[in-house]
Amino acid sequence: MKAKQHLAIALAGNANVGKSAIFNQLTGLNQIVGNWPGKTVERAEGKLFFHGYTIHVIDLPGIYSLSTYSMEEIVSRDYIAVERPDVIINVVDSSALERNLYFTLQLLELEAPIIIDLNQVDFAAKKGIRIDTGKLSTTLGIPVIPTVATTGTGVEELLLGVICVVEGKAQLKPLKVKYGKEIESRLEKIESLVQEKVPHLCEIYPSRWTAVKLLERDPDVIGKVQRYKEGNEVVSLAEASAIEIEKIHGENSPVIMASERYRIANSIIKDAASIIAPPQLTLEEKLDEITAHKIFGYPILVAIMVAMFALIFVGGDFLTRGLEVIFDDILIPTIANVLLTVLPSTIVDIVCGGIISGISAGVTIALPYIVPFYILLAILEDSGYLPRAAFLMDNLMHKIGLHGKAFIPLMLGYGCNVPACIGCRIMETERERFLAGFVTVLIPCAAVTVVILGLVGRYVGLHAALALYVFDLILILVLGRLAYRALPGEPVGLIMEMPPYKKPSPKNLLLKTWSRTKDFVYIAFPLIIAGSVVLESLSVAGLMQPLADLMNPVITGWLGLPPESGIPLTFGILRKELTLILLSELVSPKTLPQALTATQMIVFSLVTMIYIPCIATVAAMIREYGWKRALAVTVLDILLALLLGGIAFRLLPS
């Protein structure tokens, strides 16, 4: 009987090669998405059973190189070198083989057991690229398995390939990456010195790889070597060699090494791949031509955004109403009645008003907007539109010191600030991430839009609501620019791959939406519930009125709002649309236009828009940037809202 065995495999490869599609095909719903310990880099892992093996799959982040350009790259290479998965599946985009092989060569240098998943062969065939799988496999000395991730073709063979490698049935003769003579001779010297001086490091990383990285002046590896007593000797030899080869080639040593790897990759594809038909303008390319056009691209971008948010609002509104009936009219009274039989009424108030209405708030308000939003986002993402949007917006984003990619989280912010905040991870450096996060939380999310449209839009006029949005954009521009000046460090320019348009696969869309929604629930719900319990307890204990009195000087004196608005603004921390709901309850029997002047409505909406990122967003910020920065942003936003609200009250005609 064959014993049940556990295998660990990792998926590695460039971005946009269909890596997560392969991951979804392998694991289905059996996946957990989290963070790498101590890093804000997404870690997706899943499990499957195959031929008596329990296979744990880790989806490494999509990267182009194993250098130290980004956190994703460091995480990936440390995982491969230190954790040593049994097999690494290198997912390769057949339609961009040369660039993908560049990464494969780096994996080979890490001396990891690899098999190649030649993905999107259908797409390559469409582009007229024919790849000789057998030849590629013999040249590289590792198994090469063609797949089409979107349909699942070849995934079974891929797993069989993995098993073959594990059981030693596949003959592996991985290609040795050979550089030019002048580099090889120096590498040999460095390598033998590495083996001699830092033997402990060689147990983790292959000595040749260390030598290569030293020659490339990889700061991370240099630091690792220098931690050993005799490491400095190795580093100075490597530095001297780097200077020598720079003299010969007249380029930077990392550039020389990159050129060399590309030379090797190029010679491999010359053998194994051929273009059989001249590429014709496909439908996708025509679409690309229009949607990223320097003039027509912009109206299309606006149209797509408007359509997307209109759809979310209409759909979300419809779902919210339905769910509200279920929760508020049926579920909560029933639970309250049941609880009243065993518990005193104050506790029932806290439980029902706090915990259950917290959950109900999350389910009835957040989810109906979040789920459609995530579905539409996944469509934009998988089809390849987002990079086009980033391309179009690069110029404008540069005004606030960010590049085009930052447009993506900003756009997400109009739906909900939580995914937007997490979406800032696409930025390359810590500085850019924080800067993007900082401006993102100022974007009025769907809940704020409900308040602005429901109050200002309805009673003052659409032009005033629009003015608020425009004002917010100007504010973002100004604050972004200030933060860009204030934050230390250098901004980064845009370097982004533009993947071709593709038809998204429904299975991937649903899985993506599902895992993101789950993530949202994990971040947002605990704090929404805790927050409702605290506020409900305060009101049950009769502390709400004193609190409102305490805030009165600011609310009425400085902002010029009616005294009732203190409490709604406090509850708005939980969910911003609560401000409007509570306000209309508190001023009753008067209607809103009777209770508030136009100026007061505008000031109220303005404060709601800026004053604090809601509690779920704060939670997301804490996770992404640490509590110190999250607190700083929160305090700053509150002060800013009060300042601007006060100024608006004094400037606007009453």
Next chain:
Amino acid sequence: MSRKEVYELVSCLLEIISMREVEGKPSQITDIAEELKRPVERLKMAVEIALKEGLIKRVKGTLKLTEKGRAEVQRHRESYLHRKYAHYPTFLGGIARFFEGKVNNWREHWRHRHGFNNNSLNQFYRDLQDFKGRIEDTLPLTDLREGERGIVTLMMTAHRFQGHHHLPGFVRRLAEMGLTPNTEVKVLRRSLFHGPIEVEVRGVSLALGYGLASKVLVKPVARETNES
């Protein structure tokens, strides 16, 4: 020949000799004339002047640059880059250049007026020294039109050029994305006002910010339609 023409011819001559030296080829007047597509007689005049000025010397029948000649090539290259690309090609850029006046000490000038630091300046001079080809033949990637191709000749590692700041790591990143020296790139799309450009390199399309792209110097490849 006017003085300007002579000056231009001499600087071309020096550039060609320097290029051939980097490539390890000997330089004879006939080779140079062929490369420059100019008559040998005119070139002889330029050689005479250059010899008299001590910019080149004759070693075993071939022409070699002297120290002075090498310095002259360097100066020629940096002043060309400065004139053409270190300022925005706009009216305001022209005014800024006018007020800078004549530059005597280039090192100081780059440092004070263009935000170079010592490291980036050294790299910049090294790049210039190893530059293969005539500097007049190069353009920043941003100057190519849609559909045009170019071969990457020089990446300005310099810290600041045309007012944009960038992490020095960008050259490495570009190389990793396939934009290595001597690679052919094709401009697929440009955008309005100094927006990003989209290029095709090694069968992949990449979007590059304007600031980055303006630091990648390419030698334009003649379009097939023009040649025939």
